[in-house]
Amino acid sequence: MAYKRIIPCMDIKDKRVVKGVGFVGLKDIENPVELGEKYYKEGSDELVFLDISASIEGRKTILDVVEDVSKKIFIPFTVGGGISSVDDMKDVIKRGADKISVNTAAFLNPELISNGAQTFGSQCITVAIDVKRIKGRDKVFIYGGTKETDVNPVNWAKYAQRLGAGEILLTSIDKDGKKSGYDIELLDNICRSVNIPVIASGGCGSKEDILEVFKKTKVTGALGASIFHYEEESISEIKKYLMKNEVMVNI
Numbered sequence: 001m002a003y004k005r006i007i008p009c010m011d012i013k014d015k016r017v018v019k020g021v022g023f024v025g026l027k028d029i030e031n032p033v034e035l036g037e038k039y040y041k042e043g044s045d046e047l048v049f050l051d052i053s054a055s056i057e058g059r060k061t062i063l064d065v066v067e068d069v070s071k072k073i074f075i076p077f078t079v080g081g082g083i084s085s086v087d088d089m090k091d092v093i094k095r096g097a098d099k100i101s102v103n104t105a106a107f108l109n110p111e112l113i114s115n116g117a118q119t120f121g122s123q124c125i126t127v128a129i130d131v132k133r134i135k136g137r138d139k140v141f142i143y144g145g146t147k148e149t150d151v152n153p154v155n156w157a158k159y160a161q162r163l164g165a166g167e168i169l170l171t172s173i174d175k176d177g178k179k180s181g182y183d184i185e186l187l188d189n190i191c192r193s194v195n196i197p198v199i200a201s202g203g204c205g206s207k208e209d210i211l212e213v214f215k216k217t218k219v220t221g222a223l224g225a226s227i228f229h230y231e232e233e234s235i236s237e238i239k240k241y242l243m244k245n246e247v248m249v250n251i
Contacts, residue, residue: 003250004214004242005045005221006235007199008228010035011052012081015065018052019225021177023130023145029229032065037072039228042235045250047073048101048169048223050128051081055104056144060088063095070096078126078169086115093120101169103128104142107149107156110163117164125167126199127160129153131186132173138186145173153186154193161194168194169223172202177226179205182213191218199223207238214247 010017010032017035018026029035036047049069051061061082070077079092080101089100100120106112106127116125130141131153140151157168170190172183182203191198199221200213210222227233239249 002220003248006238007046007048007221007223008039008044009048009050009223009225011050011225013053015062019177019229023173023176033068033072036069040073040075043239044075044235046076046078048078050101052144054082056146061092063091066092066097067095080128086119089116089120099124099126101126101128107142113160113163113165122164122166125165126169127165128169129156130171130173141173154189157190157194161196165196167197167199169199169201175203178203179226181205181209184213184216187213187217187219207233207241210238211242211245211247
């Protein structure tokens, strides 16, 4: 049985870690270099770095900060935001990223997924999907959750897999920052539709939420932000709790 992953996420704006609710109302948290190193030392399995305003602002990822963080951690490092070409991917990998997260650019130009997978291997390509429920229908949102599409997330995840995505990072905008638990139904639907790893994102508020998502879905990773940023739970204690409840994690 594969180990389940605990993955802190750092949303970056103006070179600072920020956190909001439902992708809005962003609050300043910490310097990303210091926070990334802290999470590495606490035992996180991976680290996700998302330059959340890059696509909206029409710019590239802040490479200097990516490089500074990468020098402080020795775990898989996923970077996303403002990556719209294979050359952009190369630049980020050169600065220390192990995996590339693509969202808006991949949605608008799906060949980016296949081109990235052919160049670096599927294991390096994570497709991030942001979802919001509108009048009872789950829809994919792009541009940092600001633009609605009419695309169903299950269909988009299946297509991304066919194009060569090695992993799906699925975020519920409705749950984001509310600490009310992950969207189990949405995650279960995605996991049943693809056979590549799925990371759960949006809504993590306790170690019980993480246990629930691992027990009720086939996600391989649980991503959290507020729970770690505000030190409501420690990574080591979460892992001990999961082990006691028969969830295999890397201690």
